[in-house]
Amino acid sequence: MKEFLLIIRGGHEESGNRSPEEMQKHMQHWQQWMGGLAEEGKLVGGQPLMSEGKTLTERGTKITDRPLAEGKELVGGYLLIKADSLDHATNISKDCPGFEYNCSVEVREISPL
Amino acid sequence: MESRDHIDTTLNHLFRQESGKMVAVLIKIFGIENIEMAEDVVQDALVSALETWKFRGVPDNPRAWLYKTARNKAIDVIRRKKHSKTIDFSDPQKQLLTSGYTLKATMNDFWEEDQIQDDFLAMMYACCHPDISRENQITFILKSLCGFSTKEVAKSFLTSEDTVSKRLYRTKEYFRKYKIRPEIPAQSAIVSRTSAVLSAIYLMFNEGYNSTHVDQLIREDLIGQAMSLCRSLLSGSQTRLPEVYALMALMCFHAARVDSRTTADGSLILLFDQDRTKWNPILIRSGEDYLNKASFGNALTTYHLEAAIAYQHCCAKRYEDTDWNEILGYYNILLDIAADPIVFLNRSLVILELKGPEDALKSLEKMKKNKLLEKYYLYHATLGEIHQRLSNHALSRVCYEKAIQLTQSKSEKQFLQAKITSNR
Amino acid sequence: MKQFMFLFKGGDEVWDTKSPEEQQKHMQHWQQWIGEMAQQEKFIGGERLYPHGNTIHPASLKVTDRPLTESKELVGGYLVVKANTLDEATEMAKRCPGLQWESHVEVREVWPEE
Numbered sequence: 001m002k003e004f005l006l007i008i009r010g011g012h013e014e015s016g017n018r019s020p021e022e023m024q025k026h027m028q029h030w031q032q033w034m035g036g037l038a039e040e041g042k043l044v045g046g047q048p049l050m051s052e053g054k055t056l057t058e059r060g061t062k063i064t065d066r067p068l069a070e071g072k073e074l075v076g077g078y079l080l081i082k083a084d085s086l087d088h089a090t091n092i093s094k095d096c097p098g099f100e101y102n103c104s105v106e107v108r109e110i111s112p113l
Numbered sequence: 114m115e116s117r118d119h120i121d122t123t124l125n126h127l128f129r130q131e132s133g134k135m136v137a138v139l140i141k142i143f144g145i146e147n148i149e150m151a152e153d154v155v156q157d158a159l160v161s162a163l164e165t166w167k168f169r170g171v172p173d174n175p176r177a178w179l180y181k182t183a184r185n186k187a188i189d190v191i192r193r194k195k196h197s198k199t200i201d202f203s204d205p206q207k208q209l210l211t212s213g214y215t216l217k218a219t220m221n222d223f224w225e226e227d228q229i230q231d232d233f234l235a236m237m238y239a240c241c242h243p244d245i246s247r248e249n250q251i252t253f254i255l256k257s258l259c260g261f262s263t264k265e266v267a268k269s270f271l272t273s274e275d276t277v278s279k280r281l282y283r284t285k286e287y288f289r290k291y292k293i294r295p296e297i298p299a300q301s302a303i304v305s306r307t308s309a310v311l312s313a314i315y316l317m318f319n320e321g322y323n324s325t326h327v328d329q330l331i332r333e334d335l336i337g338q339a340m341s342l343c344r345s346l347l348s349g350s351q352t353r354l355p356e357v358y359a360l361m362a363l364m365c366f367h368a369a370r371v372d373s374r375t376t377a378d379g380s381l382i383l384l385f386d387q388d389r390t391k392w393n394p395i396l397i398r399s400g401e402d403y404l405n406k407a408s409f410g411n412a413l414t415t416y417h418l419e420a421a422i423a424y425q426h427c428c429a430k431r432y433e434d435t436d437w438n439e440i441l442g443y444y445n446i447l448l449d450i451a452a453d454p455i456v457f458l459n460r461s462l463v464i465l466e467l468k469g470p471e472d473a474l475k476s477l478e479k480m481k482k483n484k485l486l487e488k489y490y491l492y493h494a495t496l497g498e499i500h501q502r503l504s505n506h507a508l509s510r511v512c513y514e515k516a517i518q519l520t521q522s523k524s525e526k527q528f529l530q531a532k533i534t535s536n537r
Numbered sequence: 538m539k540q541f542m543f544l545f546k547g548g549d550e551v552w553d554t555k556s557p558e559e560q561q562k563h564m565q566h567w568q569q570w571i572g573e574m575a576q577q578e579k580f581i582g583g584e585r586l587y588p589h590g591n592t593i594h595p596a597s598l599k600v601t602d603r604p605l606t607e608s609k610e611l612v613g614g615y616l617v618v619k620a621n622t623l624d625e626a627t628e629m630a631k632r633c634p635g636l637q638w639e640s641h642v643e644v645r646e647v648w649p650e651e
Binding site: 009109 | 540542544546582584585586587589590591592593594595596598600604605606610612614615617623627630631632633636637641642643644645646647648
């Protein structure tokens, strides 16, 4: 089995429009999905990220007080999973609850070296 | 295509020399609880070498090839196991093995040439831990550090493969249970811990040198491996103790004479009858060098004295030239250090040479009730010899017969039987 | 202590222009940098990524056979570390060897677990 990083982007605008109940339900979906992956031994780890951040550019001499990417491109969280192939990992990702909030998921294979 | 024989010889040699070192490094990486994992990687590397060299020939630097292959296989194992909890990655250096950013460079660090030798020595100290029985120590050393197969270890000790597996299991369980971390002992403990390592090495050597039951190739292997382990200790700055030099000298003097000790069919030749031109002058010369180095410092161990005695024999051009007085002096000091009944017995043989059978018998009187000697065939054989010289033929015969009962070795039995026949 | 994620973006083109020796040396710098964090018990994990990948887009769940962001914005790898504040994490990130090879580093706090 190989390892894949799922980069989950966007969805921040959506979360502002949802009721607390909807949010709670959404979080339950995450829990169910990740719990299922964990049971199958496919989940390695993963976390959501706070939306603020800093960006280092120009060899680390310049620091910007926010992520450079915004909106649809802002990384909101990541997941590390095990799968047989990029296609397999992509198929697994289709069930990601992030899509309920208009997130996109980028599926990337971990490079062994 | 390379000849299969050439590949086999190269690999066998390489495996004996290097497998223990590779296992030691891999145990450091995977942890002592994963010895099998380490052994599997080395085994896999060996199989790869066999497969690849068959088609592409033996590479210019087969050792480097084998190490690189083992290292790459270790990387594969880490990748497979990094989330499985079988390997403990909590140590900061090992944690770097879990990330693709650092895995390769960190793995390379584990295989730095000067560290390999230390890891190997650390493993030797770990398995010669005083809590592990001597036979389990030697079994583990031969199997894991000298690249013997279970079958070869079993042959070395005339025991079953099943027994060998059980001994290995017990040692590994001990490591696991007490989470032994292989390391070269601190300065304060080095002398006592090294002493345990040296007795294991010497026992291994004697198994090859003295036993007449084991087949010739395995005996040579045991002798070679024991000397090579001792040489490893001499290569380490902390472990280069006078007694290590002394044991090395002793083994050189013995090994120099090994070919003259037996006839082609494996029966023993006594020192008196040995063809001294067959003694290996190069080994005797190295023994001399080691013995000189052993005399630094104040340490005077049994190895020093045994080496000095063996050296006296090596120096004598003919049996008649042997300086028995000098040898008796060494035996007296030896008895002061360790009141060993076997040493006492050997000393009585020197007395027999120097002063004749009456004095020898008198000296042995003191050991009459010794339980160990009572069961030792050479004690009875020696008494037989003494009584024979005193013309106590009936008594001599009884002693020889007792000796025949006590030895397992066929050639010894034949030898003693011949003595009885000549005793009329 | 909080957890922070370093996202390394861009710099793949630079990597490809370097000799294997330079690349090996560069990876030794990574090992030193991460090794020091590990010594201080601040390193949690992280991986490099292959440049190719798939993206699943929202709503239609259409799959395109490339990462969502490319070239300078392409995520080349990530690290998760421990630090007390975003500023402290940013200080740690300044010594990232990737910065010397035209990567930029985005420092983000991991959502604290409830």
